[in-house]
Amino acid sequence: MAKKKITVQKFGGTSVANAEKIKNAAMKAIAAAKGGNQVVVVASARGKQTDHLIADALEVNPNPPKREMDQLLSTGEQQTVSLLAMAIEGMGHKAISMTGGQIRMITDSVHTKARIKSIDASRIKKHLDKGRIVIVAGFQGIDENENITTLGRGGSDTSAVALAAALKADTCEIYTDVDGVYTTDPRIFSDAVKMDMISYDEILEMASLGAGVMHGRSIEFGKKYNVVIHVRSSMSDKIGTLITHEVPQMEGILVSGATIEKNLAKISLVGVDNKPGNAAKIFAHLAQAKVSVNDIIQTEVSTEKANISFTVGKGDFADAQKAVEEIKKKVNCEAFYRQDIAEISIIGVGMRTHCGVANMMFSTLAKEKINIDSITTSEIRISCLVDKEQGDKALISLCKAFELDKPVSKRSYVK
Numbered sequence: 001m002a003k004k005k006i007t008v009q010k011f012g013g014t015s016v017a018n019a020e021k022i023k024n025a026a027m028k029a030i031a032a033a034k035g036g037n038q039v040v041v042v043a044s045a046r047g048k049q050t051d052h053l054i055a056d057a058l059e060v061n062p063n064p065p066k067r068e069m070d071q072l073l074s075t076g077e078q079q080t081v082s083l084l085a086m087a088i089e090g091m092g093h094k095a096i097s098m099t100g101g102q103i104r105m106i107t108d109s110v111h112t113k114a115r116i117k118s119i120d121a122s123r124i125k126k127h128l129d130k131g132r133i134v135i136v137a138g139f140q141g142i143d144e145n146e147n148i149t150t151l152g153r154g155g156s157d158t159s160a161v162a163l164a165a166a167l168k169a170d171t172c173e174i175y176t177d178v179d180g181v182y183t184t185d186p187r188i189f190s191d192a193v194k195m196d197m198i199s200y201d202e203i204l205e206m207a208s209l210g211a212g213v214m215h216g217r218s219i220e221f222g223k224k225y226n227v228v229i230h231v232r233s234s235m236s237d238k239i240g241t242l243i244t245h246e247v248p249q250m251e252g253i254l255v256s257g258a259t260i261e262k263n264l265a266k267i268s269l270v271g272v273d274n275k276p277g278n279a280a281k282i283f284a285h286l287a288q289a290k291v292s293v294n295d296i297i298q299t300e301v302s303t304e305k306a307n308i309s310f311t312v313g314k315g316d317f318a319d320a321q322k323a324v325e326e327i328k329k330k331v332n333c334e335a336f337y338r339q340d341i342a343e344i345s346i347i348g349v350g351m352r353t354h355c356g357v358a359n360m361m362f363s364t365l366a367k368e369k370i371n372i373d374s375i376t377t378s379e380i381r382i383s384c385l386v387d388k389e390q391g392d393k394a395l396i397s398l399c400k401a402f403e404l405d406k407p408v409s410k411r412s413y414v415k
């Protein structure tokens, strides 16, 4: 008998928000099974359930222990998978739901942003071989001491792609409330255009710079293990966006997408003693506090003093502030904090071979009278921090300037 193909289907929160949507997801899974596939479904918590659970936690403790937070948040996904299994069984197909712990999705112990270390694919395969659709709770794992962990907000995408890699799945479909990856968030810029394909490198930058459509870590898995990811709508059968290594015309496209990250804080250490070892001291202390630091800028002000600034996600802000307050006397500096900022980025592999992109970005913002707080770049992106209240305006003006409201073939600079 020919070996069956394995399909992983992931359904996000809005795609399982109520009974009707759960039944719709169940039908998609059954259709894939009837099409000759072994099917693994990864599901998120229903609708805004994770937000509600966080609110519940904050009502009883404004600073809840992170282990208990994971214990609580994981219940959102656990509800969905059992309901989905019931719906599938109700439609006459065999199904079984599993938690992250039950499939031995082993992670490190960094609660609320754990990283996957290994998955025992044999536990899932055993059920698949019995003709069951296996429904796995996304976003959660278990550490080596059996504590429940979660992978960070939006982490079900990572569960799905990591499972697709571990099972050597033939397809990995991410069903969501948009019909693919757009040039920017269509909720902010309604003229954004859907992309047929996007490279791992570009979507990885977009995801880590605020494009919430995919969890950044999921793309790292996809790229490393060659999982072709198909982002598509749970409400239609339309082809969505393929995330893959090669994209035709890639070098000719100056800017593929733009993002905004509002969930950010900037920390500046001013007047740090300019001597070897001080940057190491600061960042070692932040690492010890398990703070993930983005975009570090250090500038020498004089032979005696230097300024260092960096950004952190809002979720890490309290820990970062505590760590900086502890270390600042040791490096003899003052610390300033800004939470009223947004980071606007433009991303494109084509930037490697084109000049003038930075100029066009800065002059577009200048025309809109938007002040730039700081600038960071990589080979394929430029990011500016701006006042949060000007963030959407900045994003929209850049989308228009780089013609992100037009299909690639219609953009004036694409040959």
Ligand code: ADP
Pocket: 011, 012, 013, 014, 015, 044, 154, 175, 176, 177, 178, 180, 181, 182, 183, 184, 185, 186, 187, 210, 211, 212, 213, 214, 257
């Ligand atoms: P799910 O619950 O299915 O995981 P998410 O809310 O996490 O869905 O992600 C889908 C949302 O991501 C869309 O509704 C859209 O507003 C937002 N988004 C942000 N940037 C983009 C982009 N570049 N392309 C498509 N959607 C985007």
Ligand code: ASP
Pocket: 012, 013, 044, 045, 050, 051, 076, 138, 139, 152, 153, 154, 155, 156, 157
């Ligand atoms: N339920 C989790 C969240 O809301 C994980 C996910 O949806 O991917 O962040």
Ligand code: MG
Pocket: 012, 154, 157, 212, 213, 214, 215
């Ligand atoms: Mg999501």
